[in-house]
Amino acid sequence: MLNPISLTFKNLKKEKRPALITYTVAGDSSKKQSLEILKAISNYADILEVGVPHNTPVADGGQIQTSAYRAIKNGIKMNHIFKIVSDFKKSKNSKPIIFMGYYNMIFQYGENNFLKKCKKSGVNGLIVVDLPWPENKNFSKKCKKNSINFIQLLSPTTSNKRLKSITKDSHDMIYYISMLSTTGGKLKVSPKKILANYNKIKKISPKKNCVIGFGITEKTISNFKNADGLVVGSQICKEITRSLNNRQNPVINVSNIVSKLRKKIS
Amino acid sequence: MKLKKKIPLIDQGDKLGFWGGKFGGNFVPETLKKPxxxxxxxxxxxxxxxNFIKERDKYFKNWIGTPTRFIKLKNLTKHVGGAQIWSKVVSDANGGAxxxxxxxxxxxxxxxxxxxxxxxxxxxxxxxxxxxxxxxxxxxxxxxxxxxxxxxxxxxxxxxxxxxxxxxxxxxxxxxxxxxxxxxxxxxxxxxxxxxxxxxxxxxxxxxxxxxxxWSTSQISRELKVQLMDEFGDIPKKLKLYNCVGGGSSSFGFWNEFMDYDKKQVEFIGVEAGGPANSKKHAAPLTYGSKIGILHGAAQYVNQNSDGQIEETESISAGLDYPGISPLHCFLKDTKRARYTAASDEEALKAYQIVTKYENLRPSLEPSHAFSVAIKEAKKLSKNTIVIINSCGDAYKDRGILEKKLGKKYVKSN
Missing domain, CATH: 3.40.50.1100 (Rossmann fold)
Known part of the structure; x- marks a missing residue:
């Protein structure tokens, strides 16, 4: 049986469109609201990344940091995050879930316990920002044993030799970081150049589903329609902040944005 | 877990950059792997x-002004009445630290x-x-x-x-x-x-x-070794090296050249920031038994909650106010080569008062932590024990805090 993430990509190939992958932070701005947001956006998104907030994030820009600090301030704990996922998975329109976070949260939970809990609550994949290859070899194997997709990251600084080794060790999905930036940076590289790198990865590893993230927003997303998947995070986090500041309902506003994103690539 | 002799400690890590198999490493985003x-x-x-070493030494000598002084604190020694108290005045270096x-x-x-x-x-x-x-x-x-x-x-x-x-x-x-x-x-x-x-x-x-x-701060112990030989003709039989520890760069540099000596001869004492006496917050992960975690790309003992969120620290000295600690010090702690303890804000201030009262030396709040523990322990030590404190920073930067806490008379005008 195919992993739900792989199945999603397979079905979308038939629709001839990229997967829309959203990123929101668990517990932003509250446990209840972040669950409502997940439920609402899964009407339009194909795979949902759930950010596990951490207070020393070395790769996140201002928007995602704001969301993460807000969630931590409101008392979010690892076990609450698992509960949000299992509640979400009970809803009728649920989609595959990927956790994105920093290794210390997994390390403190214990790798084995963490994976057991992921499996039980319905997490389908993991992105661990600060556990690069080859440091992640063992953990990635453990993920595979637990049918969890460990998603390797590639960046413009990844050498060709490294690229080959990483894709060889990767599971079904890989994540290409479009440019040298923290999350939420403006797209400072031309889409043409990003796609050239993307195509290089696809040539080396044609069977793996490669998604592009960083700098993807409503304005830029339509340039990348031919990719296997596209990740939008900071724009969504920014919308939550904006809604809260204007005393509007983030669930409705975020849902509108995701709906628009989806139209741009359909 | 064991220290190796004759190999610099900085080179004792494994292929992935771990000391003792578990401290350090490279927990970084993919983008940083290449740089x-x-x-x-x-x-x-x-x-x-x-050539590179020659170039380094040229700038160290002509621009930084090595070697920094190694002086006996005669009045303080007399006041404390125990071991001989000396200081390596690293704050002599260009810039003051x-x-x-x-x-x-x-x-x-x-x-x-x-x-x-x-x-x-x-x-x-x-x-x-x-x-x-x-x-x-x-x-x-x-x-x-x-x-x-x-x-x-x-x-x-x-x-x-x-x-x-x-x-x-x-x-x-x-x-x-x-x-x-x-x-x-x-x-x-x-x-x-x-x-x-x-x-x-x-x-x-x-x-x-x-x-x-x-590698860079090891200059301190390279100089000290020569200065000890000049002063005593040999490395003293009972030598104790006190240093404050925040991230751990000055203490590591102060100790590195003495790593292979038996700790009975050359003991290393690291003093962490214990924070205000009446606060639970501190910046002393080694003293207060913090768990191993990942911070800024390295595995180390670090103040954190059970979920793995890094905890806020509190210390009067900004230079020690850090929740983690160098992997090198974690390794030195677990191999028992160095001993770690903490001094509170109040103890550091008190030590600053004592040192400035008896000596023409103004250690910043960071080394004042080390002075606090050294003064306390020196009392109980014999006269032939040589206690050295690395005075690694000058108090000029702390004048605002010192004036507020101790009054104007403790702040000189330069």
Whole structure:
């Protein structure tokens, strides 16, 4: 049986469109609201990344940091995050879930316990920002044993030799970081150049589903329609902040944005 | 877990950069793998290159002003009445603290690799001040990341950085101290690593930064060894080296050359910041048994909650106010080569008062922590024991805090 993430990509190939992958932070701005947001956006998104907030994030820009600090301030704990996922998975329109976070949260939970809990609550994949290859070899194997997709990251600084080794060790999905930036940076590289790198990865590893993230927003997303998947995070986090500041309902506003994103690539 | 003899401690890590199999490493985003690897290749080549060492020594001697003094604190010794108390006055170094060694080496490396910009973090402001000085000296543009709380409490160093032409980038996230400054600096490097060199201000961060910093500050113990031979004709039979420990760069540098001696002969005592006496918060992960976690790219003992969120610290000394600690010190603790303890804010202030009363020496709040423990322990030690405290920073930067806590008479006008 195919992993739900792989199945999603397979079905979308038939629709001839990229997967829309959203990123929101668990517990932003509250446990209840972040669950409502997940439920609402899964009407339009194909795979949902759930950010596990951490207070020393070395790769996140201002928007995602704001969301993460807000969630931590409101008392979010690892076990609450698992509960949000299992509640979400009970809803009728649920989609595959990927956790994105920093290794210390997994390390403190214990790798084995963490994976057991992921499996039980319905997490389908993991992105661990600060556990690069080859440091992640063992953990990635453990993920595979637990049918969890460990998603390797590639960046413009990844050498060709490294690229080959990483894709060889990767599971079904890989994540290409479009440019040298923290999350939420403006797209400072031309889409043409990003796609050239993307195509290089696809040539080396044609069977793996490669998604592009960083700098993807409503304005830029339509340039990348031919990719296997596209990740939008900071724009969504920014919308939550904006809604809260204007005393509007983030669930409705975020849902509108995701709906628009989806139209741009359909 | 064991220390190896005759191999520099900075080179005792395994292939993945772990000391003792579990401290250190490279927990970094994929984007940083390449610039870190480049720096590793460059440093491994240069650290044994005669020309490079000659160049380093030239700047250390003519510009930093090595060797710094090694002096006996006669009045303090008499007052305490126990062991002989000496000090290695590292604050003699150009700029007033040990941070100049690491900053100089990073600028030399950056220049050789053709980088035009260098960035760094700072807590007390010394790392930032020295990096701005070195950058100016070597013609590099400089950006310093500093927590907003530290900017407010370490104004003299902030002014010095500005005078040297550095951009100071205030960090408002989290606790607005060193921990957030390091995070922000790393984030900036993630986004600009193709054009920019990064200097981590202490023996923390991904393994290569721990190694470069330790290699640089080891100048302190190289000098001290020679000075001990000159003074005593040999390394004393009972020698105790006291040093404050925040990230751990000055203490590591103060101890490195004595690593292979038996600890019964040369004992290392690291003094962490215990924070205010009436507060549960502290910056002493080794003393108070914090668990291993990942912070700024390295596995180390670190103050954190059960979920793995890094906890806020509290200390009167901005330079020690860091929730983690160098992997080198974690390794030295677990192999029992060094002993670690803590002094509270109040104890550090008291030690500052005692030292300045008896000696013409003004240690900053960081080494005042070490003086506090050294004075207490020296009382009980024999006259033939040599106690040395690394006075690694000058109190000029702390004048605001000292005036507030102790009154005007403790602040001199220079």
């Amino acid at each position: 870190i690897e480049d720096l590793e290749i460059q440093f491994n080549k240069l650290k044994n290159n005669k 040990h941070k100049i060694y690491n900053a100089t080496v990073h600028c030399l490396l950056a220049k050789r690799s053709g980088k035009k910009v260098i960035i760094g973090d700072t807590g007390a402001g010394y790392a930032g001040k020295m990096l701005s000085m070195a950058a100016k000296k070597f013609g590099l543009k400089c950006k310093i990341f500093m927590g907003a709380k530290d900017i407010a409490r370490q104004q003299p160093n902030v002014k010095a950085m500005k005078k040297n032409g550095a951009d100071i980038i205030p960090v408002y996230s989290g606790s607005q101290t060193l921990v957030d400054a390091v995070s922000e600096c790393m984030r900036y490097w993630v986004a600009n690593c193709d054009t920019t060199a990064m200097c981590v201000g202490s023996t923390v961060g991904p393994a290569i930064f721990v190694r470069i910093c330790g």
